Amino acid sequence: MRHRIKSHTSNEVEVFAPAKINLFLAITSKRADGYHGLSSVLAKLAYGDVLRVCKRNQSDGINLSCPGFEHLENSENLVFRAATLWFESTGESWGADIKLEKRIPSMAGLGGGSSDAVSTLIALNQLGATQLSPKELIHLSAQIGSDCPSFGVDGLCFAEGRGEVVRSVDPSLAENLLGQKVLLFRPSIGFSTAEVYKKLAEKKNYSTQGWAAERVHAWEKGELTTENLLHNDLETAVFSKHLYYRPLFQQIEKEFSLVPKMSGSGSACFVLIPEEFEHMPQLKELILEAWGDDCWVKLTQIID
Ligand code: C5P
Numbered sequence: 001m002r003h004r005i006k007s008h009t010s011n012e013v014e015v016f017a018p019a020k021i022n023l024f025l026a027i028t029s030k031r032a033d034g035y036h037g038l039s040s041v042l043a044k045l046a047y048g049d050v051l052r053v054c055k056r057n058q059s060d061g062i063n064l065s066c067p068g069f070e071h072l073e074n075s076e077n078l079v080f081r082a083a084t085l086w087f088e089s090t091g092e093s094w095g096a097d098i099k100l101e102k103r104i105p106s107m108a109g110l111g112g113g114s115s116d117a118v119s120t121l122i123a124l125n126q127l128g129a130t131q132l133s134p135k136e137l138i139h140l141s142a143q144i145g146s147d148c149p150s151f152g153v154d155g156l157c158f159a160e161g162r163g164e165v166v167r168s169v170d171p172s173l174a175e176n177l178l179g180q181k182v183l184l185f186r187p188s189i190g191f192s193t194a195e196v197y198k199k200l201a202e203k204k205n206y207s208t209q210g211w212a213a214e215r216v217h218a219w220e221k222g223e224l225t226t227e228n229l230l231h232n233d234l235e236t237a238v239f240s241k242h243l244y245y246r247p248l249f250q251q252i253e254k255e256f257s258l259v260p261k262m263s264g265s266g267s268a269c270f271v272l273i274p275e276e277f278e279h280m281p282q283l284k285e286l287i288l289e290a291w292g293d294d295c296w297v298k299l300t301q302i303i304d
Contacts, residue, residue: 001122001134001154002122003304004016004017004018005126008126011054011055012053013052013053013123013126013127014051015050015053015122015123016049017048017112017115017119018044018045018046018303019044019047019104019184020043020044020045020115020264021043021182021184021263022041022232023041023043023226023229024039024230025231025232025233025234026207026211026212026215027200027206027207027233028212029206029209030204033162036201037160038160038162038163039158039207040150040163041158041216041219042111042156043156043177044157044303044304045184047300048103048104049101049102051079051098051099051100051101051120052101053123053127054098054099056094056095056096057094059095060095062083062095062096062098063097064079064098064100065099065100066099066102067099069100072106078113078114078116078117078144079116079117079120081117082116082117082140082144083120083124085121085140085143086125090128090132091130098120105268106190107190107267108186108266109193109262109264109266110263110264111150111151111264113145114144114147114148114150117141117148118151119151121137121141121152122137125137138166142164146162147264148164149164150163155168156169156174156177156304158216173220174304178302179301179302180226180272180273181275181277181300182272182300183270183271183297184263184268184298184299184300185270185295185297186295187242187244187267188291188294188295192265196237200233200234203240205237206233215229232262234264234266235262238262238266238267244290245262245269248287248291249269251290252287258272258273258274268296273299284297
């Protein structure tokens, strides 16, 4: 996690907050606590937000600025929740000025808010006198959001439970995917995670835990390619309402032999781009033609 720290002095630290995609997301049950049981493989991306945290000596609270995204400068922001939890659990009481350079679109399934929260914990841990262990940071992050713990794991992450039971994927497998090009694209609409899960619960369209475990196991053993692993159970919940997804996915598959997937609860999607791929302008044009010029498109890559 420490490699996310881009620079630091004794009272200022800059931390990268990567976006994520779900290479695999199987939803296996609705639990008694209202959450869903899942099995997921998550990859972090070179595209992300940047957090600058400045330590003040007066204990006068947390001050968040988010230039260009002033509507995010409020106590609902997970950065606040993360900072509050860190101060509570360490017992430290200095003030923090946090500047968030926001790039990851919200309500996109790219984990922006969760990643910002975990990077806040990393930054405060660097500046504070108390250093919580990586295990303690993961435990804290689970209290912020289901996606958060995956950002506390280096390399590709395998997540279970409601997302909080995490481990790194075999590093040799993760290494193969380092630098893998990813094209992200998102329609000009965002989705609420809770709403998408609710829709899935109505349909009860779950995978079995056995099937999910088998797929991930086969992939980790090298018996399944990453392209064949790609899966997202939340697609059915979104695609039945948002009818423009399927035709574009089918066109991408047919014209470019690529496998598009939605990330998390959407609305963003991705395609893994092979090294030898020569049709990027045509692919981007197809996406923009289908979903309009206000559709967001970004080429990035998988990092560790
Ligand atoms: O954990 P987080 O606050 O990010 O989750 C947002 C919402 O998404 C939850 O309130 C829940 O409705 C849904 N969710 C779920 N099962 C999960 C994760 C999220 O049902 N494993």
